[in-house]
Amino acid sequence: MNLTWKLMQELKPTLLMVLVQVSYAFSSVLYKLAINDGMSLRVLSAYRLIFGAAFSFSLALIFERKKRPKLTWRVVLMSFFSGLFGGSLFLNLFFFALALVSTTYAYAVFNLVPATTFILSILCGYENLNARTAAGKTKVLGTMLGIGGSMLLSFFKGMKINIWNFHIKLLHKNDNSDQLGTRTPHANPKTEWLGVLSGIGSCLSFSIWLIIQAKVSKEYPSHHSATALMALMGAIQATAFALCVEKDWSQWNLGSSIRLLTALFSGTVTSGFVIIATTWCVRKRGPLYASVFNPLSLVLVAIAASMLLQEHLYVGSVIGAVLIVCGLYMVLWGKNKEMKTATHLVSLDNTKEFGVITDVVVVSTTENSDRENNSHDNCKSNIVTN
Template identity: 60%
Template sequence: MRDIRKVVHGLKPAMMMLMVQIAFASVNVLYKFAINDGMSVRVLTAYRLIFAAATTIPLALIFERKNRPQLTWRVVFMSFFCGLFGGSLFQNLYFESLALISATFASAVYNLIPAVTFILAVSFGYERLNFQTAAGKAKVLGTITGIGGAMLLTFLKGVEINIWTFHINLLHKGKNGTLDDNSGSKLLGIFFGLGSCFCFALWLIIQAKMSKEYQGHYSSTALMSLMGAIQATLFALCVEKDLSQWRLGLSIRLLTSAYSGIVASGIMVIVIAWCVGIRGPLYASAFNPLMLVLVAIAGSLMLDENLYLGSVIGAILIMIGLYMVLWGKSKETKKETHLEITSELQEIQVVVTSTIVDHDCSNNNNTNCKSIIVDMDNKHEYDNSSKGEQEGQGT
C-alpha cells in the first residue's frame, strides 16, 4: 500500500500538468470562437485576468490566512514582472497570433517554449547542461527533437488525412477578417507567437525564483493575476476605443472570459506554480507539446482545420522529444535526491550508549555502585566504579 502511494505521489506533477494542457487547449478553441464573434483580443485578455484575480485572491485569503509568507517590496517587484511576462504581455501576443493564424499553427509556434526555457534556465543557473551525462544529452536532444517536430508540423503539409467521417465547422469565415489567408498576417502572427514564447519562458524563470522567496502558491498567483489584470486593463483602455467591446452579455464572450480567467489563469496557474516549485521550470514547460496535439485534434474536428501527414509526423516527434526531456529530468532528480540523502547520512553521527546500574545501590549512597558503559563506536566495554564521587567519565 505504501508503494502504491509513493507511485501516485510521484505521478502527481505529471497528472497535474496533463490537466493544465487540457484546460489550455480548451481555451484555444474558445478564444477562436470569441475572436470570430468579433471580440477584441485586448479586451478579452483584460477580462480573463480580471476573472483570474477575482478567483485567486479569495483562495489565497482562505487557504493561506495562517501561513502566508511575509510580503516584501522585492516580492511585489517580482510579481509585477510575473504579471507582465506570464499574464498581460504573453496573452496579448499569443492570442493576437491566434487571431491571425489557425489554432494548430499558433500552438505549434507555442512549442518553442521548452527550447527557449532551456536556454534561459541554463543562462540563469536553474538548469545545468551536463552534456557529458546521459540525462543531459537526453534533455538537449529531446528539446531539439521537439522543436524539429513543431517546425515540421508547421511548414510541412504533405498528404491530407481525413480521420473523421464528419466535420463540425463552428466558425463562420469572413465575419471579421480573422480567418483570411493573407501571408503578411500569417507572418505577423508567427512573430507574435515567437514573442509570446520568450515572455512565457521568462515568466517560468522568474516564477521559479519567486517560488523560493515567497512560498505561497495561492498568494503568489493572486499577486500575479492582480498585476496582470491592472496592466491588461490599462492597455486595453488605451488601445481599444470602442466601448461596446466591453459588453459581454450571455454569449460566447462571457463563457470564454470566465472559463479562461477562472480555470486557465486562476486554478491552472496555481498548479503550474506548484509544479515549478517542485520540479523546476523546464519540467513545467516540457508538457506544452501536449497542447499542440489536443488543439490539432479539436481544430480538425470542430474548426474545419485540415490535418496533414506532416502534422502527424511532427506531433510524433514532439511526443518523442517531450519524453526524452522528462526522462533526462527524472534521472537528474533521482541523482540529486540520492546525493542529498547520502550527504545527510554522512553528517549525522549517532552515538548509542547503554548504562547498567547495580540495583543494590541505595538511592542516597553511591558507594560500591558500578556502572558498565558500552561504547558502540569502538566496540569496547568499560567498568567504572564510583565510591562516593560525583564524577562521570565520558566515553
Template identity: 50%
Template sequence: MEALALTSVTFATAISNLIPAITFILSFLFGMERLNLRKAAGKAKIIGTMTGISGAMLMTFYKGVEVKMLSFHINLFNQRNGGGSSHGGGGLFLVGAVSSFFFNASYALWLIIQAKMSSAYPYPYSSTALMCFMAALLSVIFTFCVERDLSQWKLGWNVRLLTVAYAGIVVSGVMVAVTSWCLRMKGPLFVSVFSPLMLVVVAFAGSTILDEKLYLGSIIGSLLIVCGLYLVLWGKNKEIMKNQLVPICHQ
C-alpha cells in the same frame, strides 16, 4: 493577402514552439539546469527537447496526405465560408513576428522568475491571486486607452461570456496556480516542454469538433512531440532520483 496571413500564422506558431529551447538556455544561464553530456539523463533532456521542437516544426510546416478519421463534426462558429479577409502587409508581418518572439521569450523568462519565486514564496494560490489582480488592473487601464466605448464592454449570454469566464477561471486562475506548483516541484524545463503538446491537442480537437482536416504531418509531428516529452521526463526523473540519493550516501 491570404498567403501573407498564412505565413504570419505559420511563423508565429513556429516561434512559439521554441519556448522549450529558450527556457533550456535561460535555465542553463541561471544555473537551474545542467547539461551533463556525459550522463544519460543530460543527453535525454537535450535530445528530448530537440525532438519535441522538431515534431512541432513538422506539424507547422509539413502537411502531407489527408488522414480520414471517424469523428463527429460540430460547427461551433456557424462559418460557411473560409477564413476572413486579411489586411496589412510586410510591415505588419514583421511586427507580428517580432512581437511573437518577444512574447515567447518573456514567457520563458517568466517561468524562470516564477521558479525562483516559488522557492522563496511557496504559496501558489496567493501568488496567482496577486498576479491576476495586477494583470486585470493593467488590462483595464490599457483597454480604456484603446476602447472607450462602454457598449463594447458588455457581456451577454453568448460565446463571449463563455470565453471570458474560461480565460479568467481556467487560463488565468487554475493554469497559473498549477504551473507555479509544477515549477516549484520540477523546474522550468519540465513545464516548458509541455508547450508543444498544445499543438497535438489543437490538431486532434480541431479535426474532431471544428471540421478541420487532419494531415499525416500532424500525426508524425505529434508522435515526435510525445517521444521528446517522454525523454525529457525520463531525464528529469533520473536527475531527481540521483539528487535524492546523494544526501543519503553522505549520511
C-alpha cells in the same frame, strides 16, 4: 496501498501539466470562436486576468487565510513582473501575433518556449546541462525533438487523413476574420514580420515568467496568494492597456454567450487553475519541466480543430505528434534520472555524516571508559598504600 500512493505522488506533476495543456487547447478553441464573433483580443486578455484575479483571491481566502507568509515589497515587485511577463505582456504579444500571422505559425513559434526556457534555466542556474551524462544528453535531445515535431506538425501536411465520421460545425462565416478567425481586417502583409517578432517576444516573455515563478515559489510558497497577486497585477496592466488602445466601448460588452464563456473559462481555469498548477510544478521540478509540455497543446489543438473547427488532419500532423510525445518522454526520463541521482548522492552524504557521528560517539565512549578504569585503579592503589 503505500506503493499506489507513492506512485500517484510521483505522477502528480505529470498529470497536472497534462491537464494544463488540455486547458490551453480548450481555451484556444474558445479564442477562435470569440475572434470569429468579433471580440477584441485586448479586451479578452483584460477580462481573462480580471476573472483570474477574482477566482485566485477566493481560493487564497479559503485555503491560505491563516498560513499566508508575510508579504514584503520584494514579493510585490516580483508579482508585478510576474503579472507583466506571464499576463499582460505575454497575452497582448501573442494576440498581436495572431492578428498579423496565421494561427499555425503563431503556435509554432510559441513552441520554442522549451528551448528558450532551457537556455534561460541554464543561465540562471536552475538547470545543469550535464552534456557528458546520459540524462543531460537525453534532455537536450528530447527538447530538440519536441521542437522539431511541433514545427513538422505546423508546416508539413502530406496526405489528408479522415479519422472522424462526424464534424461539429461551430464556426460561422464572419467578414471580419478569415476561416480560422485569426486575422483582423487591419492586418497588412507588409507588416507580417511584426507578427513574427511578436510571437518570438511572447515566447521569451513566457519563458522569463517561468524563471520568475521559480524564484517567487521559493520566497512566497503560498501558491494561491502568489497567483492572486500575479493576476491582480496583470489585470491592472492589461485593463489600462486595453482602455488606452480600444476605443470601441461596445467591445467590453459580454452579451454574447461565447464571449462570456471564453472570458470565464480563460479567467477561472487558464489564469486560475493553470497558473497555480504550473507554479507548483515549477517549484517541484523546475522551469524546464513545466515548459516541455507546451508542444502537447499543439497536438491537442490539432485534434480538437479537426473535430470542431472544420480543420483537417494530415500525415505531417501525426508524425509531428509522435515526435512531440517521444521528445516529452525523453525529457521526463532525463529529469527523473537526475532526481534519482541527486537523491542517491544526498543519501550517501547523510550516511557518511552518520558514520562520522557514530565514530565520534564510539571514540568518546571508549575514552570515557578508559578514564573511569584508570580512576578506579588509582583509588585501589591508594587504599592498598594506606
